[in-house]
Amino acid sequence: MSITLYTAATGNGAKPLILLEELGVSYDIAWIDIMADEQFTPEFLKISPNNKIPALVDDGVSVFESGAILLHLAEKHGQFWSDDPATKISLMQWLFFQAGxxxxxxGQAHHFRQFAPEKIAYGIERYTKEANRIYGVMDRWLSERTYFGGENYTIVDMMCFPWTVTSEWQGVDIAEFPHVLRWRDMMNARPAVQKARAIIQR
Ligand SMILES: N[C@@H](CCC(=O)N[C@@H](CS)C(=O)NCC(=O)O)C(=O)O
Known part of the structure; x- marks a missing residue:
């Protein structure tokens, strides 16, 4: 079995690393320097046609989109997902909520607040408001359950977690969302999450 993860030091890049560390499987990392446009090389586009990290090659089969990568690995290893139809629907809606x-x-809040060469008030206001609304959605859901999937830790938590690490860059005061904060602290305490964060250095 051989797994190569194509990734970079970003939130999306951290998601499959967390799962690979949780699974304890061996894997290689191919770092893609997205600031140097390595995601546009013809070799990488064969693996990731949307020119984005992360992407994975698992025994010759390539997968792009972090949600598809995590779902593929979770189903293959029979962990951090569910076969129960009702649970699966609940998990799927939050998986797509994360991706969509x-x-x-x-990401837009982060872009307009941190990276945009010009400070565009409309963009900053629109996406900061939207970011706070999204934290409110997560906070309400997590106020009644331990993890996104209830009592079981799943790939949905691994999908949602990395973006919440940089909440202040999105104009979000995490103290206003105590249930997200409680869940984020719990995620941060997991050895696999700590290992993945050390590898990705964020
Ligand atoms: N929906 C994608 C988002 C991936 C994504 O936005 N990746 C960024 C880095 S965080 C990227 O590769 N950007 C390079 C580019 O857009 O050219 C996923 O979840 O995999």
Missing amino acids: SQGPML
Whole structure:
């Protein structure tokens, strides 16, 4: 069995690393320097046609999109997911919430607040407001359960966690979201999360 993870030091890049560390499987890392446009090379585009990290090659099969990567590994190893239909639907909705809302909106808040060469008030206001709304959604859900999937730790937690590490860059005061903070602290205490964060250095 051979696994190569193509990644970089970003929140999205951390997601599959957390799962690989939780699974305890061996893997190699191929670092992609996205600031030097290595994601646009023809070799990388064969693995990741949307020119983004992370991507994974598992025994010759390539997968892009962090949600697909985590789902592939979780199903293959029979861990951190569920076969129970009702539980699976609940997990799937939060997996897609992460991929379709949490990641992109927190990413936009991060971009307009930290990276945009011009400070555009409309963009900053729109995405800071949206980021705070998203934390409110997570906070309400986590106020009634330990993890996104209830009592079981799953890949949904691994998907949602990395973006919450940099909440202050998104204009979010984490103290206003005590349930997210409690869950984030719990995630940070996991040895696999600490190892993944040390590897990715963030
Ligand atoms: N929805 C994607 C997002 C991946 C993503 O945005 N990756 C960024 C780094 S965090 C990237 O590779 N950016 C390079 C580019 O857009 O050219 C996923 O979850 O895998």
